[in-house]
Amino acid sequence: MTSQTSKIHVRLTEGRFQNLRRLISWPLLLAFFGLVWVQVDGQPWLLFDFTQRRIVVFGSYFSWQDLHIMTGMMIAGAALLFTLAMAWGRVWCGFACPQSIWTWLFLRIEHWVEGRAGVRARSDHLPLKGQRLLRRIIKHGLWLLLALVTGLTFTGYFVPIREMVMQLVTMEASLPLLTWLLCMTLLTYLNAGLVREQICLHACPYSRFQGVMMDDATRKVSYDRLRGEPRRSSENPNPAAAACIDCTLCVQVCPTGIDIRDGMQAACIDCGACIDACDQVMNKTAQPTGLIRFASEKALRGEASRLWRSKLVGYLLITLVALFATGYGFVSKKELTAEIRRERGELFRWLSDGQLCNFYHIKVEGFDPTLTQVQVTLLNQPELQLYGPEYLPLDNRGDWVAYRICTASPQVSTLPLLVQFTANKTVLVKKSSFITRTISG
Template structure:
């Protein structure tokens, strides 16, 4: 086994800021362009989808007040929530598949924590200057123009955090109602409190805490090692090529390609040194790859000193992409998505609940007439089914007293009283069937009819 010599007098580059705060240095390159091509459409969807309407209804809304989920124009009942749980499970399988294949690319390219952190960093860079400038001024008094820039930065952060909170809340309460109530100062205490909490959390997470979420709070960082194998492609430093590190001035004939410039550390949003090997905090954003490739191009050396590579490839062997673990995750992912898609074909269009009157099991009106009282609730989840006809069927002759037609636009999710009577009870307990007909949708619900005590 080849032993790579290490420069003994190596000392890591000093912190970028005098006060110990880590300032992320922005870089450019193909992976950063790819990250923007991934994140910006997601940002546009997040902020834009909440405003889209279909036939006067939000295209995506989780309404607690209406007890329904509007998903891409189709209304689902709360009994269809297992479908959303299945969708989350399928998405988790996709995440595991990506982790086995390419490491934490989700974290670096599409995770909301990472996307909003980069947004806040760009605002900071735009208002207060580059990372080098911010680090150089970190020990200076906070006054004058620098104080104005600092206040402006935090105000912009708060504005973005508030917009994020309002948009997120708009997926549970129609965004137009939130905006209208806010302008008229009629926002409810619950919604106002939720907006304040969400805005505060966004401001703290993306503006102040940042990489500590990835380092200490993200559970994915803790169990990623379980999914990795020797063929997982992840951001890696090629120590065989880079060591021993030496600057251009101290370089020797046996020096590696790493010139110890420290740029890979300065551009890392979580502040790690990729040259120390695979670490749980690494989010595979590939910023260090772009920074290192830029240095290699200037030195007229081959790119790829830091690159997406597996342990097998770093040893100089040929890696393999398709392997049993990856195929297993892929099969589970496809099965999960197929099951969810099939489940969406059988969603609930009409939801019916029936409960008996708890005050009395039955009522004897005269010597021959026995009545039972029921409470019926009908909920419709399609705009095409507004009127529902109600009828009753059972062994014998029964009369139904109550609304024969229900207008779901006015009485959906309301408990309606019904009375069922018979003059010829054949059995002490009979099975009744309430039939609900909405034209293209029908459903029925069984209940019991009691004619005497047991």
């Protein structure tokens, strides 16, 4: 991998891959900044609600006991990522990764405020004063503003954004919330504005293990050495020498600062910027495009390269199985959960009124806003009496409520218990046991 010690001034370019990247990234940006504001019947459409211990996904409510569904989604996403890497390299990184998307946004701001990459590179040694200082202040101010909006939006998926904005406007926001917003703002500012390519070079684990998933049939951004070498230059002006004119535009437009002509490198995110820049040069020099292109090692050697291989099919099957399991989880999700725990210590206790009692703690949570309270009843045990609140509020605070179940005529064996929880049309039955004292004959 090419080491990078100096600051990278990325030159912006145009082309079909940059258009494709925008076609993918802009809908993702609109979804990220827009969905957080969407409400249905007064409820957020997407929310990880820690206070109510539930997850709202497109209007559907999930409990924290449904986290296996989220696990299935993550497995499906990882398997899909492996499928893409096996087929086309790190196209996720180049076209849809949040780090890349926000880096390009910050680069656009830098280009708009301080000028083209060449101008910025030439002015690096100049004193930071006057108009140059003003432009630098404006750039970092816009970076911080975008980072703040990003932090607010991200936090809005965990705290209802309308309530959060109102708290900030009225200066009633809590210290933990302000601290979190500050951290998210600074992290976005550092990652996309100051650190940038260092995340891809050193922090991203994907670049380290991508080679395990790829093989010589994987299509990735590649330089055709057979066609491009030896490069034309002022020392070698022969037009028949090779296609590459050593203009270094492929290096100048690379967001991680590598030279694709050095071969496959862990820092390459397969964004296609070097392809667009090189194709423009090929058009200007009246040569066929594709000196840099998405190609496999086999294709570069002139060998047949199949897209579908056994490993790729395996990754795809894992993706489909995980998606099927996740879909089943969505269908079988729970709207009401309940837990029953016996009180520690005594198995039973005699009370002064002659009743034998077992003591329990019950916790009930509802994950549909239409469920406001739940009725607690015993089933099929007429000789047992339940003592405790008949109705519990579904405020999802996670409180355990004390109950006792008693009988005036203890039996010689342990009795099975069926406790029914009813909230509107939702009915849940949980099992437990009632322990009695053995009576000697």
